[in-house]
Amino acid sequence: MDEVTITVREARADDALEVMRLMAQIGSESTFLIMDERGMRLNEEQMRANLEGLAALENNVLLLALADEKAVGFFSVKASEMERVRHIGEFAIAVERDYWGFGIGPLLMEEGIEWAHANGVIRRLELTVQKRNARAVKLYERFGFKHEALMKRGAFAEGEFLDVHLMSMMID
Amino acid sequence: MDEVTITVREARADDALEVMRLMAQIGSESTFLIMDERGMRLNEEQMRANLEGLAALENNVLLLALADEKAVGFFSVKASEMERVRHIGEFAIAVERDYWGFGIGPLLMEEGIEWAHANGVIRRLELTVQKRNARAVKLYERFGFKHEALMKRGAFAEGEFLDVHLMSMMID
Numbered sequence: 001m002d003e004v005t006i007t008v009r010e011a012r013a014d015d016a017l018e019v020m021r022l023m024a025q026i027g028s029e030s031t032f033l034i035m036d037e038r039g040m041r042l043n044e045e046q047m048r049a050n051l052e053g054l055a056a057l058e059n060n061v062l063l064l065a066l067a068d069e070k071a072v073g074f075f076s077v078k079a080s081e082m083e084r085v086r087h088i089g090e091f092a093i094a095v096e097r098d099y100w101g102f103g104i105g106p107l108l109m110e111e112g113i114e115w116a117h118a119n120g121v122i123r124r125l126e127l128t129v130q131k132r133n134a135r136a137v138k139l140y141e142r143f144g145f146k147h148e149a150l151m152k153r154g155a156f157a158e159g160e161f162l163d164v165h166l167m168s169m170m171i172d
Numbered sequence: 173m174d175e176v177t178i179t180v181r182e183a184r185a186d187d188a189l190e191v192m193r194l195m196a197q198i199g200s201e202s203t204f205l206i207m208d209e210r211g212m213r214l215n216e217e218q219m220r221a222n223l224e225g226l227a228a229l230e231n232n233v234l235l236l237a238l239a240d241e242k243a244v245g246f247f248s249v250k251a252s253e254m255e256r257v258r259h260i261g262e263f264a265i266a267v268e269r270d271y272w273g274f275g276i277g278p279l280l281m282e283e284g285i286e287w288a289h290a291n292g293v294i295r296r297l298e299l300t301v302q303k304r305n306a307r308a309v310k311l312y313e314r315f316g317f318k319h320e321a322l323m324k325r326g327a328f329a330e331g332e333f334l335d336v337h338l339m340s341m342m343i344d
Contacts, residue, residue, distance in 0.1 A: 084327050085327060088325070126323075149321030154257075155257060156255070156256050156258075161259075
C-alpha cells in the first residue's frame with residue numbers, strides 16, 4: 001500500500017453511501033462482530049436519517065477513520081435517551097481488513113475515548129468482545145478497559161456458541 | 173383487594189392503550205427500572221405497530237398478566253434479528269405496585285421461561301437488575317438465573333450511580 005493519510009472525524013449525512021459500504025465490507029470480513037455481511041440493512045435514505053439522528057444526540061457518536069476520501073474504520077458510541085442509563089455508552093470499533101496493522105485501531109480508540117471524556121454525559125463506556133478475538137481484547141485492555149464478565153453463549157458463529165467478554169471503563 | 177383472576181397471555185395490537193397505561197404506571201412507581209415515568213414514549217399508533225412487529229418476530233415476546241381486563245404486569249423478551257446474537261433474549265419483568273405480593277411475578281417468570289424453552293431460537297436469557305433491588309434478584313436466583321457480572325454505574329437514580337447485576341440463564 002502506498003502512503004495514505006488517515007484522518008478521524010465525525011460522520012455526516014453525506015457519508016451515508018460510504019458508511020454503508022464500510023459496514024457491509026467489515027461485516028463480510030469477520031465473524032468477530034455482531035453485524036454480519038448484510039451490514040446494517042438500511043437503504044441510503046434511512047442511513048442519511050440515521051446519521052442525522054446520531055449527530056443530534058449528544059451522547060451518541062460515529063467517528064470515521066478516512067484514508068484520503070475512503071472510510072476504512074469507525075468508532076461508535078450508542079447510548080439511550082432514558083435518564084437512568086443515558087450515561088452508559090455502548091462502544092464498538094472496527095477497521096477494514098486491508099488497513100489492519102497501520103495503527104488505525106489505536107488511533108480510533110484514542111480519539112473515541114477523548115470524545116467520551118469531552119462529552120460530559122457519558123460516564124461509563126462498555127463493550128462486548130468475543131473471547132477468541134485476543135487481538136481486540138488486548139487493545140481494549142491497553143486503553144484501560146476492565147473485564148466485568150465472561151458471558152456464556154454471548155455469540156454464535158461458525159456453528160458454535162462463543163464466550164464473550166463484557167468490558168467497561170469509567171469516564172471521569 | 174377483592175379476589176381477582178390473573179391470566180397470562182401474549183399482547184395483541186388491541187392492547188396498545190392498556191400497555192401504554194401499564195408502562196407509564198410502572199415507570200412512575202419505581203426507580204428500579206430503566207424506563208422512567210415517561211414510559212415508552214410511543215403514541216397509540218406507534219404502540220400498535222410495535223406490538224404487531226413484536227408478534228411477527230419469533231424470538232421476541234410480550235406477555236401480559238391481566239387482572240380481569242386490566243394489564244397489571246408484563247414479561248418481555250427482546251432479541252436481535254442478527255444471526256450471531258438472535259439466540260440471546262434480553263428479558264424484563266415488572267408488576268404494578270398495587271398488585272405486588274400476589275405471586276404475579278413468579279407466575280410471569282414461570283410462563284416466560286416456559287415460552288423461552290418452547291421458542292426454539294432463544295438459547296440464552298439475560299437480564300440486568302439493580303443490586304439494591306434485592307427482592308427481584310432473589311426471584312431471578314430462585315428461577316435459575318446465575319450472576320455473570322456486577323456492572324459499575326449500571327444505572328443512575330436519585331442522584332447516584334448504582335451497581336447493576338448482569339444475570340443469565342442458558343435455555344436447553
